[in-house]
Amino acid sequence: MLFPTLGFALFFLVVYLMAWALNGSNEWRKIALLLASWFFYGAWDPRFVALLFASGLGNWAIGQGIVRARSPGTAKALLTIGIVGNLGILAWFKYAGFFLEQLSGLLHDLGLERDLPLLQVVLPVGVSFFTFQAISYLVDVRKGRVPAAGLLDLMLLMSFFPHLVAGPIVRASDLLPQFRRSPTLTRGAVAAALLLILWGLFKKAVIASQLAADLVDPAFFDPASRSSLDLLIGAYGYAVQIYCDFSAYSDMAIGLAALLGYRFPRNFDQPYRAASLQDFWRRWHISLSSWLRDYLYIPLGGSRRSAARTYLNLFLTMLLGGLWHGASWGFVIWGGLHGGWLAIERFWTRNRPGHWPVAPRWVGVIVTFHIVVLGWVFFRAPDIAAASGYLGALAVGDWRNTLVTPLSLALVVGGLAIHALPVATLPALAARVRRWPAPAVGLALGALILVVDTMRPEGVAPFIYYQF
Structure with missing residues (x-):
């Protein structure tokens, strides 16, 4: 269901x-x-x-x-x-x-x-x-x-x-x-919950589903037949798809629980704005990353022991976090990539020469985003051979004959743009909506659902994280 x-x-x-x-x-x-x-x-x-x-x-x-x-x-x-x-x-x-x-x-x-x-x-x-x-x-x-x-x-x-x-x-x-x-249930809680559910519905049914059908699935199905530009945009597209898909589920879950009177913790906080991989894991799937920290990383010793043991604990935590996602070497490599880079970041933080300038934040955001996108290739591909084939075809450098459509490109850019919306946007809108009469809220909600239904592709694919 x-x-x-x-x-x-x-x-x-x-x-x-x-x-x-x-x-x-x-x-x-x-x-x-x-x-x-x-x-x-x-x-x-x-x-x-x-x-x-x-x-x-x-x-x-x-x-x-x-x-x-x-x-x-x-x-x-x-x-x-x-x-x-x-x-x-x-x-x-x-x-x-x-x-x-x-x-x-x-x-x-x-x-x-x-x-x-x-x-x-x-x-x-x-x-x-x-x-x-x-x-x-x-x-x-x-x-x-x-x-x-x-x-x-x-x-x-x-x-x-x-x-x-x-x-x-x-x-x-x-x-x-x-x-x-x-x-108890207040009018403000209802307004906020309905907006969260509608927002999640839009991200899942329109952005994530359309990207999967038009761009991501074709690119990963047969990367050898695609140009490098297709594969590059396809990798960016999957980064947007998995964010919109999974954060949509979290938004809808939080909203549904709120309508029943219960509060769930926030699970995403603009992860692609992170300036380091450590910052990324404070923002992405927060409930899992905090679980791994409290029930795996800290019991392993955390950062309380030697520097080498700290790096090993980071690597093992993310390696096991990758394996948690599924029985596949692709998930293991994805976790190892994140764990290895977290260890490198920790080493650099501890050993950076004092006279070296600190890079601007935007540099960290760009580097971190592309490391995450690289990891998503192993996460999305069915096996290591397919991931290697994808990256190999991307490296060929054939930028001609692209099959990327203006709609696909707009969804990638638009998905990243809505990801960067100010955190206070939905709460501010909810504060306005709660003052509306109930019939007006119902009509607006129904109209927006019809708009989303018109924009979405045929069928409803399961959420990506259902497989985990």
Whole structure:
């Protein structure tokens, strides 16, 4: 069930009316939202609702065990069991087939042929998100950052449909306190939420979808038949597409949760304006980058040890962050590229000669953007060979016979332009809209949805991050 569809709109309308009708009883409200979330997840594949239920039940039991443990050693052992269990779910569904394939190739290269089983494991949508959410919950309970949640609250934390399949990774400390009280809804919150949803709808249905159909997919499908200009604009186009696609999901998730009375943290902050890769990761997929920092980089030692260990920790964190995105060497190279450059940045910051001038910010923005775009080629291509072929065809230097259309070029430029809009634009507009009469808001919303529907290409492609 995709957000930008009529089916989801009808589903959400029912959930919205039901949730506010039950607002007098917070427990019944949460039960209704949990059942609706399972229905939402089951619309993709009913079999995996059982996985979601079992994961929630298991993490609740371990969380309760941690707070009731009679010794720190027992609590630590339970935490280890919980982390291993969650990572086991992720490893089986996401990586078992990949590692078996790599093992088969290695044995073949060594001349040790073996008839290994061929695994075709269906990847549950959103498994990476709800397992990471569960791990952070258990760690925070063990460290005393949050109290152990009740069964209903933890189930809803992991299953809540706005963020279930593609984030943001909302931490227990952000959402559990909101679940413990009956929410309220103000006119200003409604205006801001509707604008966020509409903005996300436009970015996904018009910019991201049109770029994918007209420019990005053809360029990556057969780069050898394209000119270097096509491939260059195609790489820029994918940078815009993935930003508009993923930030659109986050905007819509935040807006949908707000209409139900809950606040999600912001997940993007104009990432292509970053002047360094470290700054980029403070702005891109903020919930994941902060998770990797708090639950991987810092436990590895962070920057508290030697300089060499700091560089290694940065590299390993991003390498594993790349692998989190999927079982592919392309993701590993993408993560390694980011980790390596982060280490180089940290080395340069520590060792830059004092007499060397500091480069202007715009230089850092341009360099950082192009490193990110280079990484996106490995992220988007189906495998390393395809990524190498893309970069090789780009380097040929054939700038003739371009197939880039004025519309595609306008979408790339326009996507970068709207990405750079002042952060206060939507809040300022929401402050105006909330003073409008309700019928005027409804008419304007309907008219804008019709405009978006007219501008978008046929069909609705899944969000890119659904595959993770």
